[in-house]
Amino acid sequence: MKTLFQLFTGLSWLLLSNLSLSAQLQTPYILNGSATQQSCNCYVLTEDVMNASGTAWNKNKISLNNSFDYYFDVNLGCKDQTGADGIAFILQTQGTNLGATGRGIGFQNISPSLGVLIDTWQNASDGDPPFDHVSIQMNGDISHLTSNNLAGPVTALDGNDNIEDCSWHIFRIKWDVTTKLLEVSIDGALRVSVQKDLVADIFGGEPMVYWGFGSATGGSANKQQFCAALRPQLRFDNHQLFCEGAPIVFGDDSKSFGSITRRLWDFGDGTTSADANPPPHLYTKPGKYEVRLVIEDNGGCISDTMKQDVTIGTYPQTDFTIDQLCTDRSVTVTNKTTLGVGTIRQWDWDFGNGQISAAQQPSITYTDTGTYKIKLQATSAQGCSTSMQKASKVYPTPRISATGENACIGQPISFTGTDETPLVPLLQWYWDFGNGQQQSGQQLNYIYPAGGAYQAALHVASTDGCLSDTSYVPVNITDINLFAGNDTLAARGEPLQLNARTNGSGLQFTWSPTTGLTDPGIADPVAYLQQDQVYHLTVTSSEGCVEIDTLNVKVYAGPDFYVPTAFSPNNDGRNDVFRAISPGVSQLDFFCVWSRWGQEVFRTQSLFATWDGNFKGTPLPAGTYVWMIQGTDYKGRLFSRRGTVTIVR
Structure with missing residues (x-):
């Protein structure tokens, strides 16, 4: 053992992790059936084969007149839905060659006995639940x-129906002889317990019992294993700081079935220790270190190497900035804290007015002016904490109101802003007229270029940089948009339908003069004229807005068709189209144009249609074309005309 300890304390971790344990395979257990020893402290009870059974009984009896607290590692295999049957921890007095197959899990029919069963297969006849x-x-x-x-059954794992997950789980059996309480925990969570006098009520007054593990498979199987626990594990004080310059106290919270006889620590910075409770360790610089721990038990078994990262953090460089503070305005504080090593876990803000926050980038609203001390404390996950404080002044926010008025198109509107907080000095007034145009000034006039409903808005800025709320002014600009109609022709003495166009409703119409009109007070009277006439139409809105337009009517003897003899479709805006003027004609039957070869190049039934000299989108050549027109006058008489027209290019 001296040679082993020299290796344990003197060789590198690489050599230690590969140390042959062949000399330690002498087992304290009597193995039956399929049970085999895999390492110094680990045993396979069943391989993943059907109809197997294995038990491992410790060679030494224990006394139930004494308390015990045993830790084991158990692995129930990797097959969830098809794995079976489970593992049992058993206390019994009958010997070391016992066991049971299949659903019996190595425990069935052993009497007297006590068993803690982890069952992974549902046998309805035994009252098994559907979960492990x-x-x-x-x-x-x-x-x-x-x-x-x-006691039980309950889920083997707390909050999880499946323990056949390929993982090792800590299986703890604790017997307190004083309270007669047996407790079973898995992965640190209490699962079942029973308060019973085991010696008197089960074993007939016999305190000395054999103990061990049983396992079995039937028509389904899993690889099922246990180890006498040998798990190195660190423990830290919850209040310990992991900050640069602070010594770190490493506690040992290792779990072992037997007593731990030796330890070897590697602190990740080139230093080691073999102490059970090493003195506080001071790291010379911040950073992340891999701490390792190996333990050896009184059976000579050496654990796997525990590896755990430990971060020694720097202290935060606390800083923040804040924009202009104005009363009743929410402002986001910009956190500019930096940290070299580690992560920030907690932010603590105190804004000096009774408000606090734990947000990284908090928002704050002050209701009163004054100077406030804003404090930020930053704490890292390693417990490193610093704070800083800045004084910030809160300025008053101005209040204003605004007025405007409705108007007719083309009329100026008077906009006025009112200062509701005259003790707050103002820098500028800002108007937005709701149509993309802005101006500045407390009072001003503005003419809207188009009619419609607008939402004008006003806000101000104080000399301290605080902005008021926006005051809105709804404005309606009335635009009648009067059009009396195109100048036109009329047949002498025949009816001419007038049709003025406007926007809006509730309008008053006045045609002047009233010569030949059926009703001069409507938008669409009928006119009977004997000579040329100029009409003036005046329209007044309910708001009092007035617009005037003029209509020229030229009177011809008719009904008749007036057709030009030539036109020049060259897009110069003069005589570009060919059309017929039809005073007194109520309906056009057709208006057609043919080429000299008799091909029809234009046809319409509209009194207002025109021909641009094109045929199927292609300009026709200059020359003479034949036309014919036919229609019905207002008295229902059919008449027609024909002639020629020349295209001039």
Whole structure:
């Protein structure tokens, strides 16, 4: 053992992790059936094969007149839905060559006995639940439906239905002889317990019992293993600081079935220790260090190497900035804190007015003016904490109101702003007229270029940089948009329908003079004229807005068709189209144009249609074309005309 300890304390971790344990394979257990030893402290009870059974009984009896607290590692295999059957921790007095197959999990029919069963297969006849479960049973009875079921069944893992997850789980059996309480925990969570005098009520007054593990498979299987626990683990004080310059106290919270006889620490910075409780360790600089721990138990078994990262953090460089503070205005504080090593865990803000926050980038609203001390404390996950404080002044926010008025198109509107807080000095007034135009000034006039409904808005800035709320002014600009109609022709003495166009409703119409009009007070009177006439139409809105337009009517003897003899479609705006003027004609039957070869190049039935000299989108050549027009006058008489027209290019 001296040679082993020299290796344990003197060789590198690489050599230690590869140390041959062949000399340590002498087992304290008597193995039966399929059970095999895998390492110094680990055993396979069943391989992943059907109809196997294995038990491992410790060679030394224990006394139930003494308390014990045993830690084991158990692995129930990797097959969830098809794995079976489970593992049992068993106390019994009958010997070391016992076991049971299949659903019996190595425990069935052993009596007297007490078993803690981790069952991974549902046998309905035994009252098994559908999840992997743990229970405490007695006298080899695996049924949950009898009085031999002392506790459970409950899920083997806390909050998880499956323990066949390829993972190792800590399985703790604790017996307190004073309280007669047996507790079973898995992965640190208490699962089942029973308060019972095991010696008197189960073993007939015999305190000395054999103990060990049983496992079995049936028509389904899993690889099922256990280890006498040998788990190195660190423990730290919850209040310990992991900051540069602070010594770190490393505690040992290792779990071992037997007593731990030796330890070897590697602190990740080139220093090691073999102490059970090493003195506080001071790292010379901040950073992340991999701490390692290996333990050896009183059976000579050496654990795997525990590796855990420990971060020694720097202290935060606390800083923040804040924009202009104005009363009743929310402002986001910009956190500019930096940290070299580690991560920030907690922000603590105190804004000096009774408000606090834990946000990284908080928002704050002050209701009163004054100077406030804003404090930020930053704390890292390593417990490193610093703080800073800045004084910030809160300025008053101005209040204003605004007025405007409705108007007719083309009329100026008077806009006025009113200062509701005259003690707050103002820098500028800003108007937005709701149409993309802005101006500045407390009072001003503005003419809207188009009619419609607008939302004008006003806000101000104080000399301290505080902005008021926006005051809105709804404005309606009335635009009648009067059009009396295109100048036109009329047949002498025949009806001419007038049709003025406007925007809006509730309008008053006045045609002047009233010569030949059926009703001069409407938008669409009929005119009967004997000579040329100029009409003036005046329209007044309900708001009092007035617009005037003029209509020229030229009177011809008719009805008739007036057709030009030539036109020049060259897009110069003069005589570009060919059309017929039809005073007195109420309906056009057709208006057609043919080429000299008799090909029809234009046809319409509209009194207002024109021909641009094109045929199917292609300009026709200069020359003479034949036309014919036919229509019906207002008296229902059919008449027509024909002639020629010349295209001039």
